Amino acid sequence: MSKKAAPSKESNRHLSSKESTLFKELLTLYETKQLKKGLKTADQILKKYPEHGETLCMKGLVLVHMGRREEGIELVRKGVRLDLTSHIVWHVFGLIQKGEKKYEDALKSYTQALRFDKENMNLLRDVSQLQTQLRLYDGLVETRHMLLRLRPTVRQHWIALAVAYHLSGSLAEAKNVMVEYEKTLKNVPHYDVEHSETLLYHVRVLEELGQTSEALSLLDVSAKDRTIVDKTAIMEIRARLLSKLGSDEAEHAWKVLIEHNPECYDYYKGYMSNQGLNVDDKTTATKALSILREFSTQFPKANVPRRLSLSLASTTGGEGEDNFHDLARTYLLSGLTKGIPSLFVDVKSLYKDEDKLQSLQDIAEGILKEFTPDPSSSPPPSSSTEPTSYLWTLYFLAQHYSYLPSTRQSALPPRNSNNTHADFDPNCTPVAHGPSNIAGDFYSASRAMEDARLLDGQDRFLNTKSAKYRMRAGLVDEASALLGMFTKKDAPSPGADLEDMQSLFYLLEEGDAHQRAGRLNLALKRYTAVQKVFDDFEDDQYDFHGYSLRKFTINVYINMLDWEDNLRSHPGYVKAALAASRIYVEVYDDPKLASGASDGGSTDAEKKAKKKAKKAQKEKEDAAKKAAATAAPTSTNEDKGLEVPFKDEDPDGMKLLSSPDPLERAHKFLQPLTTLPQPQKNIEVWLAVYDVAIRRGKRLQAVQALSRARALDAENPELHVRIIHAKYSASKISSPLPPPAGPVFTETLNALLPPDVSLETYNSQYLQRHSSSARAIWASAQASHVLGAPLQEVEEAVFSVLGQGVKLDVETALDISSYLKKIKSTRVDELNKAFDDRFPISTAFQTSEELAKLREWCLTSGHGKDGDLKQGDATAGAGVTENEAELGTTIESGAGSGNGNSVKS
Known part of the structure; x- marks a missing residue:
C-alpha cells in the first residue's frame, strides 16, 4: 500500500467552499469588532482544518483584542510557520509587532506580505506609515508611487506623494506632483478647506525652492479666487514673500499684520527685518527704537513694542524717551499697578546685561518706596495707587533677588536659637535683607510655601508649588500626599496617576529628591519614566501619518515631523538623560551601590516607598484585568486592541539599578543628545558622553567628546578633570589603538593637552588661573585624586575653598560635601561645620539630629487645617497643572546640576 504524500503549503491553505465563506465572514467580523462571533467562526473552520495558518492567525488576532494576549500571539506564530507564503499571516504578524512598537520588525513583516500580494492597498498604506515613522523616505516615495498608480483618482494619494518627495528632499519633484494634481481638479467649490490647505502647501514648496515670485503669484491668484480661506495665513505668507522680493509693498503688508494683531512679536520683527533692522543688533537700535515708539503711540494698549524697546534701549544713553531707565520705569510701573504675575518672567531675560539688571533693581526699589504705606498717617492719605500694588512690588523684588547670582549676595540674618530663621517683620522688605540666590534652607522654604498654600487649599498652582518645595526638602x-488632592480618586497612587498624565515636573522633582537622598534605584526609576514619556511622544505621531493626509492638514503635519525630529532636545529629556547616565556610571564604578540598595541596606523611607510601589502596581494590574474581562472593545481603530498593556515588572527600580549593562543603558539615554543641534551646545552632554565612552572602551569617541566640550568652554572645571583623566588613562594603556582610529585618537588627545606638559604642571597652572573660583579649586583637587595623590593632600585642596577671596555658593558647597563622602573622607563633618558657619542662613550642612528637628518643625505648618485633605478631595478636577512653563521654571528655580545635590529654593 503506497504512502500518502505529505500535504503541501498550498493544500494547507485550501478550504472547501463552506469554510471559505466562513473565513470571509471571519475577516468581516474582525473588521466590525464582533470578536465573540469571530472566535466562534474561527473555531468552526479549525475544527475541520486545524492547521489552516490563516485561520490560526486570525483567531490569534481576535484573542489579542479580547485581552488573551499571550495565547493569541502563540497562535499567530504557529499560523505563520504553517503558511509562510500567505500575505494574510504576514499582515497579521505585522499588526502584532506594530502593537508592540516594534516598527522595524513590523515593516519587515509587511514587506514579506507584499511579496505575495503586491497591490494590496491596506498593506501599502500601513507600509507607508511605517516608513514615515522610521524616516525611510526613499522607500516612502516608492510606496506612494505604487498607491498613486493603483488609485490615481484619490486626491489623498497625490498629496501623499508630494509630501514624500518633500520629506526626502526632492522639492522640485514635490512641485511637479502638485502641478499635475491641480490639473486633475474640476469644479472646486469656494471655501473648500481641504483644497485651501493643499494650495498653501504648494506655496510653501515654491517658497522653499526659492521660486518666490511664482509662490506670490499663486498665493495672490488663489486668494482672489477665494480658494485659500485662511486669511491670516495669506497675510503672513504674502508679507514674508514681498520682503524676500524686496517689494515696496512689503512695508504696508507688515503694517497690516501688526494692525491685525499688535501683540505678535514676529510681526514687529518681520517689519523691522524688512527695513534692514535686526532687533538683536545694537548698532541699529536708534532707528528701531524710533519705529517702536511710533507703534507704541499708534497702539497704546499693545505690550510688545514697549517690551522690544527694553531689549534695544541702552543704559548709557542720555535723557529722553529712548533711555532704558525711563522706558523700564514706565513698563514696570504699568505691570505692577495692574498686578501682572508674570512681570518678572517677562523681564528677566534682560538680566544678561549687568547694567540693565542694576537699573531694573533700582527702579523696582524706588517704586516700592512710592508704594510703601506710611504707618504714621491715620487715616492714610488718599492715593490713586491700589494697595495691592505694594504687594505686587514686593513679589517682584522677591523673585528678583531669588534669581540673582550668588556672587551678588549680601549679609543675611542668622538663625535663632531654635535653629530656624527670625520671622520677617511685616514692614521688612526683601530689600532690607539683600539678594540671595540659594539660601540653602530647604525646610524653611517648604514651610513658607505650605503657609502660602493654606491661604487657598483649592488652588492647584499653590498645591503644586508646595509639593515641589517639599520634594526639595x-x-x-x-x-505625594499634597499632589494626591488633585489626582484621580480611583488611581492606585498619586504618583501613578501623575506618571500616566506624563507630568514631567513631578517625575523630575521626585527623581532629584530620591537621588539627593541616595535612593538611586527610585531616582533611576523616575528618570526612566521620563524617557518613556518621550518614547510615547514618538509613538503618538504614528496615527497622524495617515490622519493628517486624510484631513489635508499638510503644513501642520510637516511642522509636527520637524518637531518630532528634535523632540529629545526638550530640557526635560536632557535633564533626565544626564542624571540617569551619572547614576549608571556611579553603579559601574562601584557595583556595591546596586547591592547596597537592596532591602537589607534600605532606609525606612525607601522600604516604605518600595512597599507602596508594589501595592500600587498590584492594584493597577488587578483593575486592568477586571476591565479587560468585562469591557467589550468599542474602538474603531483596529490597532488599539493590539497595544501591549503596560505591566511594571520593576516597581522599586532595583532591576534598573542592578542591570548587567549599565553603560549600554547610559549610552542609550545619551545617544539622541549627540545628534541634535541644541543639546550639542550643552557642555554637560559631552562630559557625560565622555564618562560613558571611556568606560565602554570607546577611547576615540571619548576624546572626541572632550574636544567638542572644549570648543564650548575651554576653562570649564569639569572638563579640566576629564582631560587629566583621559591623558592619565591613556598613559596606562599598554596596547595602542590600531589604525585608522589610533592616530586620530593620539592627535585629538595631544590637541587637548600637549605631551610635553606634565599632568601635575597642567593642574597647577589651571589652579593658578582660577584661584578665586571654588569649582576650579574643587576640580583641581579631583584631578589630584585622579593622579593618585594621597587622600590627605586631596582633603587639604578641597578645604582651600574656604579661603579668603574664594567665591563659594551653597550649590558648590553641597557638591563638594558629596564628593568628600564619595572618596570616603573622614573630614566630611568638619567641612560641613565650616560650610554651616560660612552660610549662616543655610540649614543644609547641619547634623542629622538638627535636620530631624527641622523636618518636624517644617511638617507642623498648617497642621489640622484644610491642608490635610485626602486624595481627590479638591474640587478642581483630576490632574495637576504643570505650572510656570513646567520645565523652564523647574530648571531655573530648583533643579541643580552636578551630582544632584544642587537644589534652589
Whole structure:
C-alpha cells in the first residue's frame, strides 16, 4: 500500500467552499469588532482544518483584542510557520509587532506580505506609515508611487506623494506632483478647506525652492479666487514673500499684520527685518527704537513694542524717551499697578546685561518706596495707587533677588536659637535683607510655601508649588500626599496617576529628591519614566501619518515631523538623560551601590516607598484585568486592541539599578543628545558622553567628546578633570589603538593637552588661573585624586575653598560635601561645620539630629487645617497643572546640576 504524500503549503491553505465563506465572514467580523462571533467562526473552520495558518492567525488576532494576549500571539506564530507564503499571516504578524512598537520588525513583516500580494492597498498604506515613522523616505516615495498608480483618482494619494518627495528632499519633484494634481481638479467649490490647505502647501514648496515670485503669484491668484480661506495665513505668507522680493509693498503688508494683531512679536520683527533692522543688533537700535515708539503711540494698549524697546534701549544713553531707565520705569510701573504675575518672567531675560539688571533693581526699589504705606498717617492719605500694588512690588523684588547670582549676595540674618530663621517683620522688605540666590534652607522654604498654600487649599498652582518645595526638602511622601488632592480618586497612587498624565515636573522633582537622598534605584526609576514619556511622544505621531493626509492638514503635519525630529532636545529629556547616565556610571564604578540598595541596606523611607510601589502596581494590574474581562472593545481603530498593556515588572527600580549593562543603558539615554543641534551646545552632554565612552572602551569617541566640550568652554572645571583623566588613562594603556582610529585618537588627545606638559604642571597652572573660583579649586583637587595623590593632600585642596577671596555658593558647597563622602573622607563633618558657619542662613550642612528637628518643625505648618485633605478631595478636577512653563521654571528655580545635590529654593 503506497504512502500518502505529505500535504503541501498550498493544500494547507485550501478550504472547501463552506469554510471559505466562513473565513470571509471571519475577516468581516474582525473588521466590525464582533470578536465573540469571530472566535466562534474561527473555531468552526479549525475544527475541520486545524492547521489552516490563516485561520490560526486570525483567531490569534481576535484573542489579542479580547485581552488573551499571550495565547493569541502563540497562535499567530504557529499560523505563520504553517503558511509562510500567505500575505494574510504576514499582515497579521505585522499588526502584532506594530502593537508592540516594534516598527522595524513590523515593516519587515509587511514587506514579506507584499511579496505575495503586491497591490494590496491596506498593506501599502500601513507600509507607508511605517516608513514615515522610521524616516525611510526613499522607500516612502516608492510606496506612494505604487498607491498613486493603483488609485490615481484619490486626491489623498497625490498629496501623499508630494509630501514624500518633500520629506526626502526632492522639492522640485514635490512641485511637479502638485502641478499635475491641480490639473486633475474640476469644479472646486469656494471655501473648500481641504483644497485651501493643499494650495498653501504648494506655496510653501515654491517658497522653499526659492521660486518666490511664482509662490506670490499663486498665493495672490488663489486668494482672489477665494480658494485659500485662511486669511491670516495669506497675510503672513504674502508679507514674508514681498520682503524676500524686496517689494515696496512689503512695508504696508507688515503694517497690516501688526494692525491685525499688535501683540505678535514676529510681526514687529518681520517689519523691522524688512527695513534692514535686526532687533538683536545694537548698532541699529536708534532707528528701531524710533519705529517702536511710533507703534507704541499708534497702539497704546499693545505690550510688545514697549517690551522690544527694553531689549534695544541702552543704559548709557542720555535723557529722553529712548533711555532704558525711563522706558523700564514706565513698563514696570504699568505691570505692577495692574498686578501682572508674570512681570518678572517677562523681564528677566534682560538680566544678561549687568547694567540693565542694576537699573531694573533700582527702579523696582524706588517704586516700592512710592508704594510703601506710611504707618504714621491715620487715616492714610488718599492715593490713586491700589494697595495691592505694594504687594505686587514686593513679589517682584522677591523673585528678583531669588534669581540673582550668588556672587551678588549680601549679609543675611542668622538663625535663632531654635535653629530656624527670625520671622520677617511685616514692614521688612526683601530689600532690607539683600539678594540671595540659594539660601540653602530647604525646610524653611517648604514651610513658607505650605503657609502660602493654606491661604487657598483649592488652588492647584499653590498645591503644586508646595509639593515641589517639599520634594526639595526631601519630604517625598508628604509631597505625594499634597499632589494626591488633585489626582484621580480611583488611581492606585498619586504618583501613578501623575506618571500616566506624563507630568514631567513631578517625575523630575521626585527623581532629584530620591537621588539627593541616595535612593538611586527610585531616582533611576523616575528618570526612566521620563524617557518613556518621550518614547510615547514618538509613538503618538504614528496615527497622524495617515490622519493628517486624510484631513489635508499638510503644513501642520510637516511642522509636527520637524518637531518630532528634535523632540529629545526638550530640557526635560536632557535633564533626565544626564542624571540617569551619572547614576549608571556611579553603579559601574562601584557595583556595591546596586547591592547596597537592596532591602537589607534600605532606609525606612525607601522600604516604605518600595512597599507602596508594589501595592500600587498590584492594584493597577488587578483593575486592568477586571476591565479587560468585562469591557467589550468599542474602538474603531483596529490597532488599539493590539497595544501591549503596560505591566511594571520593576516597581522599586532595583532591576534598573542592578542591570548587567549599565553603560549600554547610559549610552542609550545619551545617544539622541549627540545628534541634535541644541543639546550639542550643552557642555554637560559631552562630559557625560565622555564618562560613558571611556568606560565602554570607546577611547576615540571619548576624546572626541572632550574636544567638542572644549570648543564650548575651554576653562570649564569639569572638563579640566576629564582631560587629566583621559591623558592619565591613556598613559596606562599598554596596547595602542590600531589604525585608522589610533592616530586620530593620539592627535585629538595631544590637541587637548600637549605631551610635553606634565599632568601635575597642567593642574597647577589651571589652579593658578582660577584661584578665586571654588569649582576650579574643587576640580583641581579631583584631578589630584585622579593622579593618585594621597587622600590627605586631596582633603587639604578641597578645604582651600574656604579661603579668603574664594567665591563659594551653597550649590558648590553641597557638591563638594558629596564628593568628600564619595572618596570616603573622614573630614566630611568638619567641612560641613565650616560650610554651616560660612552660610549662616543655610540649614543644609547641619547634623542629622538638627535636620530631624527641622523636618518636624517644617511638617507642623498648617497642621489640622484644610491642608490635610485626602486624595481627590479638591474640587478642581483630576490632574495637576504643570505650572510656570513646567520645565523652564523647574530648571531655573530648583533643579541643580552636578551630582544632584544642587537644589534652589
